[in-house]
Each structure stands twice: as C-alpha cells, then as structure tokens.
Amino acid sequence: MSKKMFVGLVLAFFVAGSVWAADVFQEGFEGDIGLWKTKEYHEGSSRVIFETVSPGAKGSAKAYKINGSGGDIAFTLQSPLFPVEAGAIYELSFDANHNYDMSKLRGSREDWWSQINWYDGNGNKVSHTRIIGFDTPNTEWHTDKYANFQAPAGAVKADIQLGANYPALATGQYIIFDNITFTKVQ
C-alpha cells in the first residue's frame, strides 16, 4: 500500500469515527455518529432525541447522547458491522454517564434489546447474545465492562446494538456513551 493510500484509509476511519482491526472495534464518536444507526419505536415522533454532545469522556471532544422526550418509547443505537472470529471470546466496554437505570434493560419480542448480533459471510444473522444488566444510574463518567461474548460457529461479522423498551426512558432521562469497545480477549 502506498503512503498516500494509507493516509487516506486512516483519514477515512477518523471521518467515519469508528476504528476496527482484527481484534478490536472502537467508537469514540469524534466523527459524530458515523455509520451507526438509530431507531425509535414511534419513528419521527422525537420521543427519543439522539445527538452528539461535548465534551466526551476522558478529555475527548464528543460523545453520543440518547434523551427521553416523553411517551411510550423504545430505542436502539446500532454499530456498523466489524469482523469477528468464530469461537473467539470478546469483551464489550464503554464509558457512560446516565441518570437512566440500565440495570434491568429489556426489549420486547425480538426488538429493542441490547445485544451483540452475529452474522455469516453472506450477511445473514446467525444469532445474538443478549445483555440484560448494565448498571444503575451514575451521572459521573465511568467505564463498564461486560465479558464473555463468544462468537458462534459461522460468524464472521458482528454489530453492537444498545437499546431498550423497558424501563421507559422518561422525559429528562438520558444515557451518554463514549469509547464503545469490543475486544477479543481469547
């Protein structure tokens, strides 16, 4: 690869805001939301407000905030796809501050859960690994780690889906995420 191409690729990663290599995916939202997707149950109703905020965690410039703005809501924030290795064990970590109680997050039916989605080489979903318990409200920046996500047989890519239907994200409640990281640990 030429030096110019390499510089171009590095710039592309920073513009998109996400960085991924064989063993790690990371998002610091310095390039705003990049290729992440947002979804709310009442699409277009603005019962959930998604926005980039400043400053971010640990002196970084930006982070990403999910705000409750009233009513019966459900939401997800979903990462772009990144490569994984079937059978490998991964750890999810992120910096967060939130007045929303994330300790008993649930989705409904097959939607709105916080989970890791696993995909095969054709982009078809193989399975998912759900995450029920994050932490109780903590409005200081803190780092949370959730270990032991094993990529299933056939998985070559994954994404991180952060979301909930219960408890309702009430008006004035928020979650701010930064430095969302998915690391291969073994």
Ligand SMILES: [Ca+2]
């Ligand atoms: Ca950041």
